[in-house]
Amino acid sequence: xxxxxxxxxxxxxxxxxxxxxxxxxxxxxxxxxxxxxxxxxxxxxxxxxxxxxxxxxxxxxxxxxxxxxxxxxxxxxxxxxxxxxxxxxxxxxxxxxxxxxxxxxxxxxxxxxxxxxxxxxxxxxxxxxxxxxxxxxxxxxxxxxx
Numbered sequence: 536x537x538x539x540x541x542x543x544x545x546x547x548x549x550x551x552x553x554x555x556x557x558x559x560x561x562x563x564x565x566x567x568x569x570x571x572x573x574x575x576x577x578x579x580x581x582x583x584x585x586x587x588x589x590x591x592x593x594x595x596x597x598x599x600x601x602x603x604x605x606x607x608x609x610x611x612x613x614x615x616x617x618x619x620x621x622x623x624x625x626x627x628x629x630x631x632x633x634x635x636x637x638x639x640x641x642x643x644x645x646x647x648x649x650x651x652x653x654x655x656x657x658x659x660x661x662x663x664x665x666x667x668x669x670x671x672x673x674x675x676x677x678x679x680x681x
Contacts, residue, residue, distance in 0.1 A: 552603075552604070552607035552610075553607065553610075554602070554603040554604070554606035554607040554610065555600075555603040555604045555606075555607040556603070557599075557603055557665060557669070558599045558600040558601075558602060558603025558604065559600070559603070560665060560668070561596070561599040561600075561603075561661045561662075561664075561665050562596045562599065562600055564661055564664050564665065565592055565595070565596045565657065565661060568592060568657055568660055568661060569588070569589055569592040569593075569657070572588040572589075572591070572592060572653045572656065572657060573585040573586075573588045573589050575588070576588040576646070576649040576652075576653065579649075580646055580648070580649050583644075583645070583646040583649070584646045584648075584649035585649075586645070586646075587645045587646040587647075587648075587649035587650040587653065588649050588650070588653040589653075590639065590645065590650060590653075591636075591649070591650045591651070591652075591653030591654040591657060592653060592654075592657045594632055594635055594636065594654055595632070595654055595657045595658045595661060596661075598628050598631065598632055598658075599661065599662075601628060601631075602624055602625070602628050605620050605624050606620050606621060606624065608620075609621075609624075632654065636650060636651065636654065
């Protein structure tokens with residue numbers, strides 16, 4: 536049974552949940568980002584601002600973990616489902632963040648400014664930090680050549 540010579544250049548299947556690992560890495564980095572945002576908003580807006588900043592970072596972490604695990608699950612099923620999970624999952628998760636923020640703001644007496652800014656800032660900082668780490672090779676566990 537001869538195999539196609541092009542098969543030797545095809546990527547080997549990877550059973551690791553790479554996207555879930557990235558989500559966990561982002562959650563670990565949030566442990567450093569959350570206190571900084573809480574301190575900044577605590578100084579600017581008091582205890583309510585600090586608490587709102589921590590809630591905002593928690594929403595972002597949940598979003599990244601949910602996305603990572605959903606994409607890892609979809610990748611095990613099919614490439615088409617993975618693509619759908621990437622595109623539509625992103626839109627759904629952004630909607631979930633929005634609905635969560637609106638629900639929290641309407642049900643509790645949270646500092647809305649601190650919540651909104653902390654969500655946006657932590658999302659961008661954590662995403663950028665992980666992207667730079669992956670590009671620079673800091674995430675050795677994600678290398679496909681292992």
